[in-house]
Amino acid sequence: MTQDWYIIDDVEKLDTPALVVYPDRVKANIDLLKSMINNVDRLRPHVKTYKNKEVTLLLLAADVHKFKCATIAEAELLAVCKAPDVLLAYQPVGPKLYRFVKLMQTYSHTKFSCLVDNAVAAKEISDIAQANKLTINVYLDLNVGMNRTGIPAGFEALQLYMDCAVLPGLNPVGLHAYDGHIHDVDLETRTERCNAGFEPVLKLQQDLKQRGYPEPIIVAGGSPTFPIHSKRKQVECSPGTFVYWDKGYQLGMPEQPFLPAALVITRVISLPDATKVCLDVGHKSVSAENELNKRIYFLNAPELKPVGQSEEHLVVEAGKDHAYQVGDVLYGMPHHICPTVALYERTYIIENNTLNGEWLNAARDRKITI
Incomplete structure (x- = not known):
């Protein structure tokens, strides 16, 4: 079985939430x-x-x-x-x-x-x-x-x-x-x-x-x-x-076959009740200008439905008898990648399914030298 393109083999090294890019x-x-x-x-x-x-x-x-x-x-x-x-x-x-x-x-x-x-x-x-x-x-x-x-x-x-x-x-x-x-x-x-x-x-x-x-x-x-x-x-x-693509344009511009190339990686950090899961991807981690269900889509958990978000947390409905556990890693595709990138000082590079360096998002700041 072919491994999904987005899986990071050494993801345990990656603190979350994190922006990753596949060059x-x-x-x-x-x-x-x-x-x-x-x-x-x-x-x-x-x-x-x-x-x-x-x-x-x-x-x-x-x-x-x-x-x-x-x-x-x-x-x-x-x-x-x-x-x-x-x-x-x-x-x-x-x-x-x-x-x-x-x-x-x-x-x-x-x-x-x-x-x-x-x-x-x-x-x-x-x-x-x-x-x-x-x-x-x-x-x-x-x-x-x-x-x-x-x-x-x-x-x-x-x-x-x-x-x-x-x-x-x-x-x-x-x-x-x-x-x-x-x-x-x-x-x-x-x-x-x-x-x-x-x-x-x-x-x-x-x-x-x-x-x-x-x-x-x-x-x-x-x-x-x-x-x-x-x-x-x-x-x-x-x-x-086009360089990174996102879920919003994937849905809205189906005639343009660009590849998703940037994801937000998040982890399950709490299980608030029998059907809900809390993730470490809040307003500060993914663009939040859209309605709640149009902020992030999880490639390896498409059934999850967001029910609440704050600065550091996203609560999702997983349903009865779900199998999610604290520490599970989710691969999120932002609906709007441009303002999402602006939330991160650095991007982690994924090549051959492993972490391979960082790119600094230098222009997220209002000033470099001038």
């Missing part, structure tokens, strides 16, 4: 992603999922040279790895802007860019850039339905892009359209919604070209809409979750 599966996911697009130069994966040097180096070795991130620490992590092209998918305001400039000055081998969605921020970015004798590449952040940041792709966006072009510290280079609100399980429905939201983006790109601007680069989508945007010949795509 061979990460590499397989990177290869799969490359096979799903016509040109690897169109890939701009998001570092927010994994937050460490090691996966960055695996991506660079696979000829992925463009990256996206959301924090200064993530941008610095990429720069330390000598990533050639880094988009901070965030509009730097206040001290973050000074840190961004310092990043550009410190890591001159990396080409940095950031987002902008209003004239006040654009002027501030330009002034700071000019004071430091820099020109900052900016992407117009477009609101295509997320309704958090961004400007609708219409006349105001056109005007802002043109305003950025005359500000001495800015160089507008493209459009950023993140449609993370679109995650219908049915791919046809997802495609229809994605295309509808993308039409104004294409029109804005054409309007800018007609006014004599170089064709703006379009950076679009995340994991849910990657199969759709990947078919647009010139669009850069920004999936992130």
Whole structure:
């Protein structure tokens, strides 16, 4: 009988809860992603999922040279790895802007860019850039339905892009359209919604070209809409979750056959009554923004039903006459891996079913050096 891929033979050495990663599966996911697009130069994966040097180096070795991130620490992590092209998918305001400039000055081998969605921020970015004798590449952040940041792709966006072009510290280079609100399980429905939201983006790109601007680069989508945007010949795509995958996307994006590559290992620590089991995987150990039954799925105990969770504990219903004992190890697949990774300072590496080192999730911190 073949041993399950996730089993750790020397798991007794592992204190729990613990985040573990299987590098061979990460590499397989990177290869799969490359096979799903016509040109690897169109890939701009998001570092927010994994937050460490090691996966960055695996991506660079696979000829992925463009990256996206959301924090200064993530941008610095990429720069330390000598990533050639880094988009901070965030509009730097206040001290973050000074840190961004310092990043550009410190890591001159990396080409940095950031987002902008209003004239006040654009002027501030330009002034700071000019004071430091820099020109900052900016992407117009477009609101295509997320309704958090961004400007609708219409006349105001056109005007802002043109305003950025005359500000001495800015160089507008493209459009950023993140449609993370679109995650219908049915791919046809997802495609229809994605295309509808993308039409104004294409029109804005054409309007800018007609006014004599170089064709703006379009950076679009995340994991849910990657199969759709990947078919647009010139669009850069920004999936992130693909490196580790998770239960949420496994259920919600069945057309994408990425492998689960990161798990949370937990142990039974108490048996509160005849039918319940208590595990050491609380809010601090797995992303808890979803409803209780959509936080963690146990590969070797799929029948367990969560009934309560606190900071350090998860209580599950196991049923009458269950066989679980204190000390039993469970292998949990998070429903949302990105914020789960942010809960762990380190990842334990599993190769050939044994513990084989650690990866530090350095960019889980808000600051590395800058």
